[in-house]
Amino acid sequence: MKLKCIPADFQVDELITSLRSNGGGFALYLLTKQSIGTLEAIDHIVNRWNIPRSQIAWAGLKDRHARTSQYVTIKGGPRQGMQAGQVDLKFLGYATRPVHPRDIVSNRFTVVIRDMDAAEITAAKQTLAEAERDGLPNYFDEQRFGSLGESGVFIAQPWCKGDYEKALWLALAEHNVHDRPDEREQKKILREHWGKWPEAKAALARSHTRSVITYLADKPIKPDFKRALALVRQDLRSLWLAAYQSHLWNQMLAAVLEANCRPEDLKRQRIARQDLPFFTALPPEHRGWMLDFQMPLPSARLHLEPGDLKDLIDDVMQAEGMELREVRVKFPRDAFFSRGERPAIFRPEELQHDTAPDELYPGRSKLTLKFTLRRGSYATIFVKRITGLAMEAEEEEEETPAEGAE
Numbered sequence: 001m002k003l004k005c006i007p008a009d010f011q012v013d014e015l016i017t018s019l020r021s022n023g024g025g026f027a028l029y030l031l032t033k034q035s036i037g038t039l040e041a042i043d044h045i046v047n048r049w050n051i052p053r054s055q056i057a058w059a060g061l062k063d064r065h066a067r068t069s070q071y072v073t074i075k076g077g078p079r080q081g082m083q084a085g086q087v088d089l090k091f092l093g094y095a096t097r098p099v100h101p102r103d104i105v106s107n108r109f110t111v112v113i114r115d116m117d118a119a120e121i122t123a124a125k126q127t128l129a130e131a132e133r134d135g136l137p138n139y140f141d142e143q144r145f146g147s148l149g150e151s152g153v154f155i156a157q158p159w160c161k162g163d164y165e166k167a168l169w170l171a172l173a174e175h176n177v178h179d180r181p182d183e184r185e186q187k188k189i190l191r192e193h194w195g196k197w198p199e200a201k202a203a204l205a206r207s208h209t210r211s212v213i214t215y216l217a218d219k220p221i222k223p224d225f226k227r228a229l230a231l232v233r234q235d236l237r238s239l240w241l242a243a244y245q246s247h248l249w250n251q252m253l254a255a256v257l258e259a260n261c262r263p264e265d266l267k268r269q270r271i272a273r274q275d276l277p278f279f280t281a282l283p284p285e286h287r288g289w290m291l292d293f294q295m296p297l298p299s300a301r302l303h304l305e306p307g308d309l310k311d312l313i314d315d316v317m318q319a320e321g322m323e324l325r326e327v328r329v330k331f332p333r334d335a336f337f338s339r340g341e342r343p344a345i346f347r348p349e350e351l352q353h354d355t356a357p358d359e360l361y362p363g364r365s366k367l368t369l370k371f372t373l374r375r376g377s378y379a380t381i382f383v384k385r386i387t388g389l390a391m392e393a394e395e396e397e398e399e400t401p402a403e404g405a406e
Contacts, residue, residue, distance in 0.1 A: 001387050002115040005360055007034045009112040010066035012379070014059065015372075016103040019071065021093025026057075027077030028095045030069055032088040037064040041087045042072075048084055051077070057098035060107075060375075061143070073098045104375040106349070111369045111383055115361040124367055127386045128353055134282045135291065135347040136385050137253055140246035141378040145272040147236075147243050149174035152273055156244035160326050164225035169194065171232060171240065172209055197223065208233060230332040237335040245337050248298045248327070250276060251316045253344055256295070259312070260286045269384050278385055282345075294341035300328035301339055346377040 004010050021028045033041045038061045046053050055075040062068035073095060082089040113124070147155060149170055159167035173190040176183075186209055193200035197217035204210040212231045216223040229237075250271065257266065257277045266277040282290055296302050298317075302324060304310040317324050329336055348371035358366040369386075373379055383389075 001113055001120055001389060002361075003111075003113060003383065003387065003389060004065050005112075005114050007065065007067045009114065010063060011110040012062050012066055012068040012070075013108045014062070014068075014070040014104055015106045015108060016059065016071055016099070017105050019073075019095055019097070019099055019103045021095055024094045024096030026073040026075055026095045026098050027079065028092045028099070029072045029074070029077070029081070030090045030092055031058070031072045032067075032069045032090070033062070034067045034086045035065065036086045038062050038068075038070065040064075044084045044087045045072075045074075045082065045089065048082060049078065057100070059099050059101045059104045071099050071103070101375070106372050106374050107379070108350075108372045109370070109379045111379065113367045113369070113383070113387060114358050114364070116358070116365045116367055118365070121355055121365055121367060124386050125353070128351070128369075130280055131348060131382065131385060132351060134279065134287065135345040136381055137257060137276070137278055138343050138346040138377055139250050139253060139271055139276060139381055141271060141380045141384075143378065143380070144246045145243050146178050147171075147176070147240055148272060149176045154244040154247060155240040156329075157320070157322070159229070159240070160244075160322070160328060162330065164229050165223075168212075168225050168229050168232075171229075171236075172212065196220075226331055234334050241329065241335055241337055245297055245299065245327070247272060247274075248316060248320065249295065249342065250274065251319070252295060252298065252313055255312050255316055256290075256293075256344060259308075260290065269388070291345055293344040295344045296341050297338050298324060298327055299337040299339055300325045301337075342376065343374075346373065346381075348373060348382055 019028065031038075031041060036044075038058060042053065042056055042058065045051065045056060051074060055077070057073045059071060062070050072089070075098065079091060081091045116124070151170070151174060153170060155167050155170045158164075158170070173187050173194060175187060179187065182205075186204060186207065189203045190200055190209075190213070193203060197213060197220045201210060201213050201217040204213060212228055215228050215231055216225075251274070254274075254276045257279060260283065261277070261279050262283055265279050265281045265283070267280060268275040269278050270276075296304075298313060302313075304313065313324060317327075327337060350370070350372045352370040354368045355365050356368070358364045360366075369383075371379075371382070373382070
């Protein structure tokens with residue numbers, strides 16, 4: 001089996017309902033792109049129109065190795081579209097506010113799985129029937145964990161514990177397989193010169209990282225790592241917190257499944273270096289409440305009554321070497337953990353599937369899936385469950401911002 005052989009094999013269309021082009025100060029556009037990430041597409045817009053990045057808003061990050069469409073707003077943006085290589089921007093009108101992640105109702109997917117034999121097609125159809133019946137674990141997938149470096153330590157963990165130097169080192173110096181060549185070189189310089197801030201500053205090219213190191217170089221005898229971490233872009237710091245909270249939530253869901261599903265009904269898939277359980281069937285005695293279960297996002301503001309869920313979360317936190325009360329950020333105040341709940345199980349909606357001869361692999365078959373997922377669920381989880389294959393991590397996703405700060 002093969003995934004994403006060509007961009008058209010993975011198509012995503014963002015669906016929103018609450019934002020309308022009925023007048024206002026924010027230009028609304030439909031961004032269609034292929035073989036390029038959302039953030040790279042935004043860079044094209046910034047450079048072409050010379051617009052401050054802070055004036056541009058988007059609801060979510062879409063896959064790079066795909067053909068995707070999503071909505072973008074620009075404060076005071078021009079009444080025109082734009083075409084630049086793999087980026088097409090269609091002007092839709094003006095709205096009264098910027099687009100927000102909460103505007104996404106769902107995403108519509110078309111996924112083509114190629115190079116399949118008859119046995120693989122049969123197994124995939126059986127899995128599709130299981131997914132339609134019982135759904136799938138609503139894990140956060142690899143896209144959420146792009147900031148996790150080679151040590152496997154999440155940046156937010158030492159940050160929560162007040163070890164600002166370690167958090168900064170993980171963020172700026174640790175090797176990450178997703179680093180671009182220039183980032184790899186920059187991190188190598190920092191690893192070699194860590195603690196020698198004037199030398200590190202002199203060796204680095206001009207960049208956001210260099211500006212953070214410049215702050216440390218100004219006071220090399222007693223560096224203020226706490227404030228240096230606060231100089232890192234706020235959007236990056238928010239992603240670090242989201243990644244760690246998502247990791248904890250995944251561990252909580254894994255514990256729920258292991259406690260309530262029959263061992264013979266569990267198979268494991270790897271996500272962010274963890275082998276997490278996926279069910280082939282929900283036990284009849286637990287099926288009702290599990291399909292409806294909304295599991296809270298872990299943070300220090302989560303207060304639970306004594307019981308099974310609290311015991312489970314306490315066990316997860318103990319395995320992390322943390323307590324739930326420590327899942328909070330003391331400084332700075334502009335980044336915080338989300339609060340709320342997330343469905344433990346999701347079901348693909350409007351699911352259709354079709355098999356046909358594979359034009360790219362003669363003598364083999366392809367399986368085309370069409371389905372819709374509610375905001376926050378990952379199509380890659382669905383595809384992993386069907387194929388057993390890992391999918392390449394894309395851009396790091398950020399969930400809807402929290403209702404309030406810690």
